Amino acid sequence: MSVILMSMLIGLGVALFGFTLQTTIGGINRKVVGRMQKRYGPKWYQEFLDIFKALSKRAISHGWIYDFGVIMAVGGITATAMFMPITDSLVAFAGYDNFFIFVYLLAVGMLGMAMSASGSGNPLASIGVMRALTQMLAYEVPFMVVVITIIKVSGTSSLTGIMEFQQANGWFALSLPIGFGVAFLSLLGMLGKKPFETYIAPSEIASGPMVEYGGKQLGLLFVMHEIATFIEVSLFVHLFLGGASNIIEFLAKYFIVYTVANLISNLNGRFKIDQVVVFFYKWPLALAVLQAIWVLWR
Amino acid sequence: MENKKLTQAQMDTKWTELGDFFRRKSIWMLMYCTGCCAIELPQAMTSAYDMERLGMGPMATPRQADVLLITGYLSLKTLRRLVYTYEQMSEPKYVVAFGPCVINGGIYHDSHAVLNRLDHYLPIDVYISGCMPNPESVMNGFTDLMDLIKNKTAVGWKNYRDNNEWYKKNQMDALGEVFVHDEFHE
Ligand code: SF4
Numbered sequence: 011m012s013v014i015l016m017s018m019l020i021g022l023g024v025a026l027f028g029f030t031l032q033t034t035i036g037g038i039n040r041k042v043v044g045r046m047q048k049r050y051g052p053k054w055y056q057e058f059l060d061i062f063k064a065l066s067k068r069a070i071s072h073g074w075i076y077d078f079g080v081i082m083a084v085g086g087i088t089a090t091a092m093f094m095p096i097t098d099s100l101v102a103f104a105g106y107d108n109f110f111i112f113v114y115l116l117a118v119g120m121l122g123m124a125m126s127a128s129g130s131g132n133p134l135a136s137i138g139v140m141r142a143l144t145q146m147l148a149y150e151v152p153f154m155v156v157v158i159t160i161i162k163v164s165g166t167s168s169l170t171g172i173m174e175f176q177q178a179n180g181w182f183a184l185s186l187p188i189g190f191g192v193a194f195l196s197l198l199g200m201l202g203k204k205p206f207e208t209y210i211a212p213s214e215i216a217s218g219p220m221v222e223y224g225g226k227q228l229g230l231l232f233v234m235h236e237i238a239t240f241i242e243v244s245l246f247v248h249l250f251l252g253g254a255s256n257i258i259e260f261l262a263k264y265f266i267v268y269t270v271a272n273l274i275s276n277l278n279g280r281f282k283i284d285q286v287v288v289f290f291y292k293w294p295l296a297l298a299v300l301q302a303i304w305v306l307w308r
Numbered sequence: 309m310e311n312k313k314l315t316q317a318q319m320d321t322k323w324t325e326l327g328d329f330f331r332r333k334s335i336w337m338l339m340y341c342t343g344c345c346a347i348e349l350p351q352a353m354t355s356a357y358d359m360e361r362l363g364m365g366p367m368a369t370p371r372q373a374d375v376l377l378i379t380g381y382l383s384l385k386t387l388r389r390l391v392y393t394y395e396q397m398s399e400p401k402y403v404v405a406f407g408p409c410v411i412n413g414g415i416y417h418d419s420h421a422v423l424n425r426l427d428h429y430l431p432i433d434v435y436i437s438g439c440m441p442n443p444e445s446v447m448n449g450f451t452d453l454m455d456l457i458k459n460k461t462a463v464g465w466k467n468y469r470d471n472n473e474w475y476k477k478n479q480m481d482a483l484g485e486v487f488v489h490d491e492f493h494e
Contacts, residue, residue: 040360049358056334056363063334066327067374068399212368224371224398 021092021102028091028240029233033057035265036236039272046276057236064229072130072222079126080227080234086118087237094244097254098173107169109157112245119234120146123219130222138218141283142209148290149199149206155298156189156196159305160249169245173253181252188301190250192294194271199290200242203275208283243268324460331374331400332457334363335450338373338397340390343380344440345406351443364450370396375453378430380440381409383421384482387429391479394430394468401465402457404434404449406441414439428478431464 044051095101254260
């Protein structure tokens with residue numbers, strides 16, 4: 011009993027850590043982008059101010075589906091983050107950090123957001139949700155092919171297992187370089203970074219699913235977005251960059267991956283949604299399948 | 309023991325102060341670019357003056373925004389949209405008006421299509437002077453708004469709620485009777 015309670019507390023700690031980490035790194039990245047554009051840039055803790063500001067405002071409601079969806083999104087994402095290992099020994103529920111847990115649980119949070127956005131009744135929100143789901147269909151396929159190759163090679167689907175395999179046999183970023191590139195493109199799609207920013211698109215569909223959000227609900231959605239980013243980037247670090255054996259290593263790898271993704275995002279324009287789907291089904295999928303065949307029948 | 313316990317009113321003040329701290333460090337703008345003053349916003353936003361270092365940024369929809377920028381003259385036709393937009397924003401909300409056109413009509417003071425005094429229709433917190441205001445005064449206006457929030461004097465949204473009948477009457481007088489055919493045409 012007390013073991014479960016302890017695990018839960020550690021899990022909540024991991025989720026809180028993820029939120030703090032991603033919000034800080036997001037703020038630092040805004041500064042990095044500012045410097046890149048020859049600006050001074052905001053403070054490094056600007057993202058915290060933004061989130062707490064949004065939480066301090068008054069909120070209106072568009073009905074209970076709208077409110078409930080937001081809570082479901084935050085809850086679902088927090089539950090997902092609780093399973094995330096940080097280093098190879100620091101994991102809340104040891105033995106339950108299977109890759110597929112993240113795939114399934116992440117969907118709960120995303121669906122909560124989709125439900126809530128549709129509940130707001132704004133047509134732009136529905137367009138945004140539809141685009142997000144279409145894009146998910148596009149990037150998941152090459153990503154899954156790469157991850158299944160990894161699972162086949164390492165013989166386990168647990169993140170800690172994959173981490174240990176890499177620490178013994180070298181990073182998958184080096185042994186599967188094509189898959190690494192493909193997965194990085196998928197990561198850009200997952201994070202909604204610029205070439206694949208179709209479902210946010212502030213100048214086109216007025217920030218998509220978030221169009222009707224203001225005040226507290228918007229603040230909660232920001233919290234959810236930060237934790238979701240934490241999950242996606244950590245998955246990438248654990249799957250391709252050999253995980254981490256201590257927390258400093260994790261922070262360094264996390265920072266590098268997120269910053270590179272953000273810099274690429276700021277150098278690009280935006281694809282249309284049909285271009286995104288065609289893009290992912292063309293080269294990344296072909297390369298991922300090619301690499302899978304090469305690895306499995308070598 | 310007695311004086312350690314805060315009353316409900318004191319607690320509310322404390323929460324408001326905490327909220328005001330965040331609200332003045334992070335201001336999201338909704339740009340209602342009606343007039344020519346809008347052309348001064350890009351300079352204030354990009355490398356030269358870099359509004360983001362004050363924590364300000366553009367937002368896409370009224371629901372997400374904290375401050376409504378009315379950049380320049382306001383014609384009769386845009387008033388209805390402006391009122392819709394303002395009423396959609398979540399409280400606390402602020403309004404910043406640019407240029408003399410919104411104070412007394414400016415160079416359009418005798419036009420039949422332009423409203424002369426904006427503060428009869430919406431509560432304004434900060435006016436920025438200059439036709440058009442240069443980026444320094446735009447930035448200055450925003451720091452003024454931050455000071456007003458700090459001093460608890462940016463209370464336009466409360467005035468709008470308290471004197472709602474007066475504002476509504478003025479709006480109706482200006483608009484006359486509105487025949488709404490569908491959501492895009494009047
Ligand atoms: S104040 Fe001057 S610059 Fe601004 S809208 Fe009026 S005429 Fe144009």
